[in-house]
Amino acid sequence: MPEPTESSLLLYAEVQRFYARQMQQLDLGKAQSWAQTFTADALFDVPTLPEPVRGRAKLVAAVERARAQLAAAGERHRHVMGMVDVLERPDATLDVRSYTTVYASAVGGASRVHRVCVCEDVLVREDGELRVARRKVTRDDLP
Amino acid sequence: MPEPTESSLLLYAEVQRFYARQMQQLDLGKAQSWAQTFTADALFDVPTLPEPVRGRAKLVAAVERARAQLAAAGERHRHVMGMVDVLERPDATLDVRSYTTVYASAVGGASRVHRVCVCEDVLVREDGELRVARRKVTRDDLP
Amino acid sequence: MPEPTESSLLLYAEVQRFYARQMQQLDLGKAQSWAQTFTADALFDVPTLPEPVRGRAKLVAAVERARAQLAAAGERHRHVMGMVDVLERPDATLDVRSYTTVYASAVGGASRVHRVCVCEDVLVREDGELRVARRKVTRDDLP
Numbered sequence A, B, C: 001m002p003e004p005t006e007s008s009l010l011l012y013a014e015v016q017r018f019y020a021r022q023m024q025q026l027d028l029g030k031a032q033s034w035a036q037t038f039t040a041d042a043l044f045d046v047p048t049l050p051e052p053v054r055g056r057a058k059l060v061a062a063v064e065r066a067r068a069q070l071a072a073a074g075e076r077h078r079h080v081m082g083m084v085d086v087l088e089r090p091d092a093t094l095d096v097r098s099y100t101t102v103y104a105s106a107v108g109g110a111s112r113v114h115r116v117c118v119c120e121d122v123l124v125r126e127d128g129e130l131r132v133a134r135r136k137v138t139r140d141d142l143p
Helices: A006-027 A031-035 A055-073 B006-027 B031-035 B056-073 C004-029 C031-035 C056-073
Strands: A040-046 A075-090 A094-106 A111-126 A129-139 B036-046 B075-088 B092-105 B112-125 B130-140 C038-045 C077-087 C096-104 C112-124 C128-138
Touching: A006 A031, A006 A075, A006 A129, A006 B006, A006 C004, A031 A055, A040 B036, A040 C112, A055 A075, A055 B056, A055 C031, A075 B075, A075 B092, A075 B112, A075 C004, A094 B112, A094 C077, A111 B031, A111 C077, A111 C096, A111 C112, B006 B031, B006 B075, B006 B092, B006 B130, B006 C004, B006 C077, B036 B056, B056 B075, B075 C077, B075 C096, B092 C112, B092 C128, B112 C112, C004 C031, C004 C077, C004 C096, C004 C128, C031 C056, C038 C056, C056 C077
Parallel strands: A040 A129, B036 B130, C038 C128
Antiparallel strands: A075 A094, A094 A111, A111 A129, B075 B092, B092 B112, B112 B130, C077 C096, C096 C112, C112 C128
């Protein structure tokens, strides 16, 4: 366990900031902007998809499909990431493990916890920006 | 999108810290201290008030009314802010958009998600301290 | 209220990072690693124990008992800390007050808010690392 350094603590703040914006883009349905927070060939492995997908076009399609389903159901979803644990690898990539709670609100109804997930990302830096190169999400309610 | 700078990352930590204390003051019913985290003429536009109000006296009154209602209902509320997205404006004000989840616990009963909200603030710096100059909160369960 | 300084903002990020890892260790059942995030003689006062306990062996036992109960119930728990308020004391210890929301998911069932707690810690630095010297947790649903 290395001593905490100024650069690693600033990086920690940067990772938190990165996810705050990324989750908001997702919930706002900004599929294109959201997809840009992944690398061009990112691997995306989440319970809402039948199998892992690769690349931004598939990410955009997944967001747009989810948006349509939410609209049809009259619900709003918010993805809230917490307990972000960042491990800096020697090659400067980051292993980030965090929790994602998804809240659902029925418009005209009640709000509730929809899902509790664990999100395991590999982050890389491209052109000065953090991007997700690989995401694996697991749901606590699934075996 | 500017490169992340050390000052903007420190500011990000400061904004998080600001909200942590502000929310705790609210939940502790420290109405006066909480109101001091707003500018003297802050505009406060939230779903629990029939119309937007301006100024600390109105903020204090709103907190005290909410406290009385909670006490009568035998409940405790916690406001948890997450996914704090900070945009620094050229005039040094901050546009901050975040999610606020309100948890309610019946004393002697159960805990639950009460509200899921989006909070849009304008933050300014006064005498070295961040303060909210304008707050607009919307509830996910309202049309 | 002192002006925010760079060192106190870096410390704020460090405290957040500390808790993210500590909560993940707890939820992963890494009892020994988790116990190492407390001082050797830490005082641990939580609602799940009939009385306060002291020392890492008792902490490990508490985690292992909780793990066995969760396994028997077919549930997963996630501890999410939020609204972390840090007060630096003149002796360099930290008073940290935060909220902990515990989410429960029945494997093959639904996810829900299980508990909403307030966590009051005293943090110290040992060998360069933050550690909890004292923890007091209260549940919002208990009188």
